Amino acid sequence: MSARDGGGPNIREQTIRADVSRETSADTERMFYMKHTDGDTGEPGREPGRVALSGSAGEAGRAAASAARERRERGQRRQRARRLLLLATFLLFPIIIFYFSPVLIIEGALSGVVAASMLVFGLQFLTAIVLRRAWCGWLCAAGGLQELAATAVGKPSRPAWLKRVKYVIWVPWVLSIAACAWVAGGFTVVDPLYGIPGGVSMNNPLGLPIYFGIVALFFVPNLFLGRRAMCHGICWMAPFMVLGEKLGAALRLPQLHVGAEADRCIGCGKCDRACPMSLPVERLLRAGAIEDAECIQCAACADACPKDVLKLRMSRVR
Numbered sequence: 309m310s311a312r313d314g315g316g317p318n319i320r321e322q323t324i325r326a327d328v329s330r331e332t333s334a335d336t337e338r339m340f341y342m343k344h345t346d347g348d349t350g351e352p353g354r355e356p357g358r359v360a361l362s363g364s365a366g367e368a369g370r371a372a373a374s375a376a377r378e379r380r381e382r383g384q385r386r387q388r389a390r391r392l393l394l395l396a397t398f399l400l401f402p403i404i405i406f407y408f409s410p411v412l413i414i415e416g417a418l419s420g421v422v423a424a425s426m427l428v429f430g431l432q433f434l435t436a437i438v439l440r441r442a443w444c445g446w447l448c449a450a451g452g453l454q455e456l457a458a459t460a461v462g463k464p465s466r467p468a469w470l471k472r473v474k475y476v477i478w479v480p481w482v483l484s485i486a487a488c489a490w491v492a493g494g495f496t497v498v499d500p501l502y503g504i505p506g507g508v509s510m511n512n513p514l515g516l517p518i519y520f521g522i523v524a525l526f527f528v529p530n531l532f533l534g535r536r537a538m539c540h541g542i543c544w545m546a547p548f549m550v551l552g553e554k555l556g557a558a559l560r561l562p563q564l565h566v567g568a569e570a571d572r573c574i575g576c577g578k579c580d581r582a583c584p585m586s587l588p589v590e591r592l593l594r595a596g597a598i599e600d601a602e603c604i605q606c607a608a609c610a611d612a613c614p615k616d617v618l619k620l621r622m623s624r625v626r
Contacts, residue, residue, distance in 0.1 A: 376614065383611025390445065390606060394452030401449040402519060406509035410481060410544045415503060417488035420496040427500060429548050436552025438622075439564045443549060444539060445584075445606030450526045454538060455584055457530035464586040465534030471602055473541040481544060535584050540602065550601045560624055564605050567621040568593035574615055582612035593618060597625055 397404075406412055407424045416423030432443055444451050489495055501507055510519050529537040539546060556563050570593055579589035585602045589609045592598045598609070598618070610618035 379616055380614075383607075387608060387611050391452075391455065393446055394448070394455060397447055397449040398452035398456070401453075401523075402510040403508050404449065405519065405522065406504045408545065409503075412503045414485055414488055416499070417485050417495070418492055419502075420489070420492040420494060421502050422495050422498040423502040424500040424504060427498075429545060432545055433548040433552040436549035437556035437559075437563075438561060440553045440556070440605055441546065441549045441601075441603065442564055442605040444543075444546065445604035448545075450543070451536065451539060451604070453523065453526050454530050454536045457527050458535045458584060461531050461534075463531075463534045465537050465540055466586065467533065467540075470533065470537065470540040474543055474546060477542065478544055478547045535586055539585065539604070553601070557625060562623050563625055564620065564622050565625050566598040566603065566605065566607065566610055566618050567623070568596055568598065568618050570594050570596060570617070572615050572617045576614065578612045578614065579609035579618060582608045584608055589618070599625065 407428055409423075409425045412423045413425040413429070416426065435443065505511060510516065525542075526538045529541070533541070553563070573590065573593060575590065577590060579593070580587075583589050584606060585604055587598070587600055587602060587609075589598060592600060605620065607618075607620040610620055
């Protein structure tokens with residue numbers, strides 16, 4: 309039959325139907341791919357029947373999967389490095405523990421001596437002006453011990469009252485240091501080795517009960533009150549860093565912090581589960597940054613995020 313007899317329109321109609329069929333098939337394939345990829349990583353699923361697209365869509369999917377895999381591996385490397393640093397400082401704990409002593413600083417003040425712990429606390433305050441509480445997340449020996457406890461239990465720390473306890477302890481402690489210094493007529497000597505003969509904290513077997521008592525003090529509460537319970541509740545160093553952080557923010561200085569692109573969040577909750585301080589990261593990120601005095605800049609939340617919503621940054625905090 310000729311086109312003049314009506315065959316032409318039939319051929320054109322068949323061609324249009326074929327084109328529509330191909331487009332529908334492509335759309336279906338794309339939807340199938342999106343539905344059957346790993347929601348956390350963006351990688352194609354590995355269960356039977358899961359397939360990837362061919363052509364440009366397939367290349368885009370593979371590129372996204374590769375980027376997600378690279379992000380995940382980069383985050384894993386960063387967290388391994390952080391944990392190794394914490395482990396190293398914990399292994400040095402028997403040597404350095406008195407450099408953070410809340411007792412030697414009082415004894416030194418009574419003698420008019422600036423002891424090692426006063427120098428350390430002052431340094432923590434100054435570095436926190438820019439680095440905030442990064443010390444807690446990356447270098448604190450007690451923090452490393454508590455993260456070790458978290459591997460055994462991993463229970464989130466939930467009591468809201470806990471983080472206020474350390475300030476109730478800290479204020480009278482600082483006042484007692486000032487009172488002792490006043491009684492001594494002020495500080496007249498700087499001696500980093502005051503009360504630390506030879507510069508080694510545990511240089512006598514008689515000191516081992518003190519050492520293991522301190523270790524137990526930082527380890528055991530985590531089993532009952534959750535991850536980093538002592539950081540929340542008792543740490544006498546944290547308030548110095550919180551004050552430094554507040555000063556840096558007041559001066560509008562660039563500070564280390566976890567920034568967020570809230571519109572990319574999918575609400576998976578992985579950031580909440582990864583946070584060693586048990587912060588409600590998913591709720592906090594809605595403000596564009598993790599603004600909480602208990603944040604220790606460890607970036608565990610950022611490295612757990614499958615969508616790259618969170619990033620460790622050095623900039624002014626809004």
